[in-house]
Amino acid sequence: MRGQVVWLIGVIIFDLMVAMADTQTLKISDFQFGPFDSSYYNTFAVIQPATISNGALQVTPDSIGNFSLSNRSGRIFLNKAFKLWDGDSKNIATSTLASFNTSFLINVFRVSNSVPGEGVTFLIAPDPTLPPGSSGQYLGLTNKSTDGLSSNQLVAIELDTFKQDFDPDDNHIGLNINSVRSNKTVSLSEFDIQIAPNGTKFHVVWIQYDGKNKSMQVYMADQEEQTSPTPSRPSKPVLSADLDLSSLVKQKSYLGFSASTGSNVQLNCVLRWNLTIEVLPDGNEGKHWLKIGLAIGVPLVVLLLLGIGGLTCYWYKRRRARSDPNILGALKSLPGTPREFRFRDLKKATNNFDDKHKLGQGGFGVVYRGLLQKESLEIAVKKFSRDIKGKDDFLAELTIINRLRHKHLVRLLGWCHKNGMLLLVYDFMPNGSLDTHLFSGPANATLNWNLRYQIISGVASALHYLHNEYDQKVVHRDLKASNIMLDSSFDARLGDFGLARALENEKTSYAELEGVPGTMGYIAPECFHTGKATRESDVYAFGAVLLEVVCGQRPWTKIAEFQQLVDWVWWLHRERRILEAVDERLDNDYVDEEAERLLLLGLACSHPIASERPKTQAIFQIISGSMAVPHVPPFKPAFVWPSMPPPTSFSITASSMANTVDITPNSSGWTPRYISKDAQVEFSDSSSHM
Template sequence: MVVLVNTRCRFVLLLLAAFSCFSLKLCLGEDSITFSTPIKDSDTLLSKSGVFRFGFFTPVNSTARLRYVGIWYDKIPVQTVVWVANKDTPVKDTSGVVSISEDGNLVVKDGRNRLLWSTNVTSTVASNTLVQLMDTGNLRLQDSRSNGETLWESFKHPYNTFLPGMSLGTNNRTRENLKLSSWRTYDDPSTGNYTAGLAPFAYPELLIWKNNAPIWRSGPWNGQHFMGLPDVDGFNLTNDYQGTASLSYSNDSFMYHLDPDGVMYQRRLSTSTRGLRIGANITSTACDAYGECGPFASCSSREVPPCNCVKGFVPRNQAEWNDGNWTKGCVRIVPLRCKSSNGGGRGKGDGFLKLQKMKVPVSAERSLANEQDCPKQCLENCSCTAYAYDHGIGCMLWSGSLVDMQSFLANGIDLYIRIAHSEKKHSYLAIVIGAAFVAAAFLLLACQKFKKRSAPESRRRPELMFSRMEEVTSENESPYIFKPNEFPLFEFQVLAKSTDYFSHMNKLGQGGFGPVYKGKLPEGQEIAVKRLSRASRQGLEELMNEVVVISKLQHRNLVRVLGCCIEGEERLLVYEYMPNKSLDAYIFDPSKQKILDWKTRFNIMEGISRGLLYLHRDSRLKIIHRDLKASNILLDDNLNPKISDFGLARVFEASEDEVAETRRVVGTYGYMSPEYAMEGYFSEKSDVFSLGVIFLEIISGRRNSHKEENNHNLLAYAWNLWNDGEAASLANPIFFDECFEKEIAKCVHIGLLCVQELANDRPNVSNVIWMLTTENANLPEAKQPAFIARREVSVAGSSDRSSQMVTINDASLTAVTGR
């Protein structure tokens, strides 16, 4: 009897539990709403496979505590919202309700029954509709009867996220244009300033607008990808060439996100971290900014300045162009002479200038001409200014101004710009005349140099200058003889004139030695002139040390010093000009970080290592740089690295010990090894430590002095990530790609090996290069780095002598009197 009662009690309890779960969506994880089952602020819907959740949320880090109704990933720890309903009308407390209204619409109301949002469709009665959350992230309002017609769906009303199965595009019949819209800020989902979608051009393009003005475009679709996005695959595009085009993709391992700053990212789902990693950055370089260079100008992110008028055109406003304002673009030098079909006009007609590997201008016009007839069709139309032919698209024509052209290195197609025939001839003659002029200039310069050599020695007195070497190098840090006639000497007046008398407009940067200016010698060679500042702690010793050291070295990863000048109080060094300036200008500047993708960063790390190996092992002299840092790595036209600034370098002879001690510690705080900063000992391993810091800065885009989580510096932060098995998470999201995750993690590991506390534990540079270039290298375990950036007090206090310390990463000289 007791057993029977207990059985009945259990049955009643199960019924009660089932009834409770029926009324609470969260209990059963149901995926739909009906008229009789609304959801309150504390309830949510969960899609059938548990991918997405729908309900009320407050944005992460928001202090307003406002409540929004939206859809987010359920299995990702960090809140990732993909759609918002009441984005501009939030609920101000937790009294909100989502329900099916009496007219069959899905609505959001607050506790006072005020309508805040509705699907606004014409339906039947409420009992005939339901709302269901799909595993795709699509929220559907459906007719609940047998036909199951979809009356409304969130995929037709996208917000800031482009999900698999969703479509963006234009519909000529309905006049719809489905676009993404950004949040206002990262913690405010109200409508922002940016939108993204397909532009209704003859050849559809993906565009991003700010307040309805274009700021970026993808280039036209060629049947496989957008021409300006060759590395972003997976899109599908349909186009009826009548104003209806639709863009979609089906890969459910990633999604696209338009952030509040107007940048579109590809976010990949990571199975290892159950989170989202930032993949491809759709807008990646300064040249991607729409119309950056104005009409008839081409942009190249690998040139400085990036904007250049195409041949046959000159800046519309030269003064503004020189100041870096390129938006007004360029104008034609010689007007077109349109040779019309009726025979009007005499002389030769217009021709075409070929630009290779280009992102073509905006607003191409559609043509059915084949490849052979495409240029003819352009010439026969007096308003046609350019043409291009792509096998995936066909013939493209342009009329009027050509806007938003970009030069690619590996991708792009040939663009033919219409110019006057006389201008083509003029361009050819200019090349011939220019070559003859340069040859004559070199001949004249050679004659001038011959005259200078025969001039009285009292004018220049180079022997006096170099005879002082033994006096100024008290520690004999340049223990070999330098012959003055082996190295060019420049007159101060020549260098002053080449830099427009050290004009601020020509200033390239500032270091511990002094300012650096861009100059141009009379023969046309571009140079960089480093001028000693009278306030600088460096002087004749450092200048002569650099002259002596670098004049003996030749390597593709070392910058060349072309000569020097010492006249009166003036001390100047002349370098080859590096148009892309220094590495720190790219890795630490948010506006330029996008220019360096991972492959470029890896090549830079390898190039720095090879230059350092030459200094340590392969040159005639063994040289410890002692001031290796990001600002002392210059980049050439192709972003190849060149080590510079040898004013603080220490030269060893073959018979000398590889470890030396100094009373004068020089270098830059944050890059100095602990044994050097605290003990005064330096060796090859001191440079290796600096190399490791540079590696970690290149990967992360952060300075070593930068404070990270838990108040750690960069080395400590990288060490913690590596110990947690998340080394690749150190990578700057701007360039991170899962394809390179393993290689990035390996480079973090190598960087940590280089910054180990004990010098003997660090690899030499040849081993670093081997580890970088060997695909399956078996790397040793790294030991805890030297976190010397946290020892400012102890370093200064460790010296038993008077000391002077500059603890700024950007300074090129730190002087500490060692033990």
């Protein structure tokens, strides 16, 4: 065994020496992207409101999105920083610059044949961050306070469609360095090219940078159709410039696109993108190791590496010994064994779990946004609490979702357990949660009716899968708007299975000794008496979400004289004015028949008697329009529960309210919440669930 280790280290050293000696070999990275779909969210940093939809990189919102098109800016970068120069940037004679060629197919589209604005750029920038206030004339590059600063460290080729005071016309190409005021501009009219003509027009742009000669040429040509063969590159560039990138941009920079709209709007679509770039070696590191090898000899390096290897093994065994063997054993015995991520990779991906990467927080822990650089993969990392209960929740969640496969469920990628720290890794959902879009987004960016209907349909499909189509019957137990995530196409993905439980054998409910978990407003009334979660209680929560989406109000919202949203909607139903419940922000832009169908279905799912609620199969058919909504009585039925000796108390965790609600039934077995306006409800501080 020891001989094998020595041999292996010798091979490693030999490979290192060969690699160090091969620093003069030219290496090229070649990328070909498109047609684009949602899978490319793993490849690109898409800075909202940019999206990937309709087969293109939509650098600013497209016409089918739920965003206003006016005064927007966006960026989309390849999720990888490239080393663009080497050596001393202050000494031009000693610096080495990477050469690159890139070409892309674009469609800049006038909306309703209106005047276009503002422009789109190919951009080299130090990071993907979108500057605030970079809409309009700033093209997603800079803003009023930063424009022209050398600290921007950016170079862009702009295709400008709106004339500012400093522009030659409204149809030109420009070279921009740290500013929207171009260092060099060329009108495209002399080349018989119109960036944004009336109608659909495709253009191919070629950008070639010669690192040796420190020069850049830009070419442009029409392409007849999106799927037509790429035309030959013209012999004459539309723009040429001497350009030393080593004095302008950060050594490792990002390549991609930015765009903006102003009072005038356009669609900025990139449909294909090819990139070929020279890979510069890490010369300093290679020279450093080569000097060590020549000075002290290979044998000493072998001993050094052996020592490092021994220390590494010792450190690894100690760290492993401190891990919980029960959890590790349970994790490794899971069917299908999801991927085990290295803690150091997740730590790096989240910038050491930086608060700036935080996506959400609850009683079970915190969720962070991360980027696995080597895989160009965006992820969401759920970091659990360290207590024993947290470990139980971690295993429960992982056990259930490990084998779930449905297009409307958030996909689990893997797990990590290190030094008592429990982590789950999921697909990153670029459009956040439904709750955010309903209640925290800009007033002019409300979800349109088609998207709301699409989201409701997706959640219903996911719930039916959990209840009836998966090989185990699963109750989610915490269905709410903040646990419904939205992918790049605004399709719903039900997530957060921290409270979910599988129903064993022929059981129809799940109970925990500590009470009823969930979120106030979504918990079915019978749960306060039974302490059990059922498929019917999941349907009740779905009804609360359904009314929330259609009405644009939270379930516990007090409206008029009513204490809850459902009571107000039921009253409007009785008065035959149910459409008055539809979210006013939709400005009457919805289908009356669909809105009434969903509102009545929401009431049917909210029926106080569990057995009267529709099943998920019927729910899905009602939403699709293939089944009529069941009869909804004009008056909300009373909640009735058989007389029984009541338990002393029930503990209900209220996620959105971040409180624990203690409700003590009276001697009749009825919860005061449902029989008396004078009922006393006490609140005490507690962490909230995710």
